[in-house]
Amino acid sequence: MSFVHLHVHSEYSLLDGSSRVKVLPKKAKELGMNSLALTDHGVMFGIIDFYKACKKEGIKPVLGCEIYVAPRELTLKEGKQDAANYHLILLAKNNEGYKNLMKIDSMAYVDGFYYKPRIDYENLRKYSKDIIALSACLGGEVQQHLLKDNYEEAKKKALLYEEIFGKGNFYLELQDHGMEEQKKVNKILIKLSQETGIPLVATNDVHYIEKDDSKAHEILVCIQTGKTIDDPDRLEFESNEFYLKSEEEMRSLFPEASEAIENTQKIADMCNVEFDFNVTHLPKFDTPEGFTSDEYLRHLCREGLHRLYEDVTEVEEERLNYELSVIEQMGYVDYFLIVWDFIRFANEKGIVTGPGRGSGAGSIVAYTLGITKIDPIKYNLIFERELRCAR
Ligand SMILES: [Zn+2]
Ligand SMILES: [Zn+2]
Structure with missing residues (x-):
């Protein structure tokens, strides 16, 4: 059993990720991993390049997206109440799941866009087939309720997501980038998992490849937010732990939940999307009766x-x-x-x-x-x- 990164941002998480889709698989291979996911913020623009780069390295690509879930219906766009959104990681199990993922992401842009491309429960349910969902970072809905000490609401939402994606297809995500809030939430997530039977999964919120890249990444985030590096009010990543960690580093973070590490490989093994680049995918034109x-x-x-x-x-x-x-x-x-x-x-x-x-x-x-x-x-x-x- 080994560890697989299932929460990974690339340069396609615009001005938020500095890992390159073409370099990520190389590094994963160096670390001895057999699979790697791509889960950019709200977009799937990097998927094809990532897929090809993975194949070149002999790494299995796990195709996904970190989407935004709207607090109400996706068509409602009023003031602050609809501006708040929750993160959620979606991974395609197979080509059918990949199609559903594309549908969800397109809909989030075309119909749900309000500050961010957003989807809602109803449409997640409609296109949930063959998709695995992870509860994401502290921005995830379950974690948000836990941060507000609202255990019952967190539990209700966790069960709701499990019901939407089906048993065995929803996981509670443990992350530890050295932040106090995460340590607090992780303890309760473990309890929540024991109480509900919803399995755990360990991830690192990868935004750059090497630990040393954190400084360059901070500058990138400054460009995104229009701040300078000396601005005390700038949006800061709270540590330099958002890199592609080794299995040993990941294991050492969660000694109390080793199954969360094992589940990463289990999930990767369940995800098998194959593309055929030799087939032309041009649409067919409907001709009038009697004509080819x-x-x-x-x-x-x-x-x-x-x-x-x-x-x-x-x-x-x-x-x-x-x-x-x-x-x-x-x-x-x-x-x-x-x-x-x-x-x-x-x-x-x-x-x-x-x-x-x-x-x-x-x-x-x-x-x-x-x-x-x-x-x-x-x-x-x-x-x-x-x-x-x-x-
Ligand atoms: Zn997130
Ligand atoms: Zn993320």
Whole structure:
């Protein structure tokens, strides 16, 4: 049994994390760990780079996010009462869980944004399948109630989260960065675990890789908060313990709860997300009855051809057929139909679009579809070369 870091911030926790997604897996490997999680604040932007970097090092990536839970429904955004939010760590167990995690995170931005991207209980419940949740740092809901000496409320919330994610999928997080508040809360979390059967997990709130990075990290946080390092009122990390610790260091912090260390490996073993980068994930365009995508694109282009050229000669015909064959071969038919659709929509609604579309300005397909407004025959732009460059 070994220890796995399940609470890790990278540079994608903007101006709050200084560990690099590409370096983190290397360090985890050096420390003899077989897995590593990424749980940035409210975002999953680093996931793909992190996944690839982990695979390169032979480390299993555990994909997650430290999300913000709204105190009320996510659509309610009134004054201070909705500005308060609780931290919660979510980890994807498999590809289904990863999809749910993306759904939760997108919703937190699109519908729930109020100072921070926020989600609520109802939507956590809706997308909880195949997700493991950890109660997070002192900013977590259970810990917040414990800090206010409200044990009963903390217990109620812990049981609520366990009910949302299902038994065995919610853990009480023990952290010790040398802060008095943590020591106080940890004692009660252990008691809460014994009383409710909710398992414990030990984490370090990793914001930088090496202990020596703490000074640079403090400066980074100053940039975030618009303060100088000499400002007595600046937001300060209370210690220099927020780094990627070794298993021995982690074990020594929690001698009274060794199962919290063992559970990190158990959780990592439960998390298996696999990406296939050889599959194209372009969406499918819904064609009208009786048309395949290929036929519909050809149909639209022919229509445009006769509308735009008074006399259609062999030059235009040949050029159109050639371009269409390249687009079909490369599997970009639906992509062109989708771009046609939104440019058409913009034109109908009077939304301004530019005359060209990057390298598409040299394409007769783009021109006949109305995606661009530049006649490639007249200006002799070479689509073929552009397309090759784009590849
Ligand atoms: Zn947190
Ligand atoms: Zn954190």
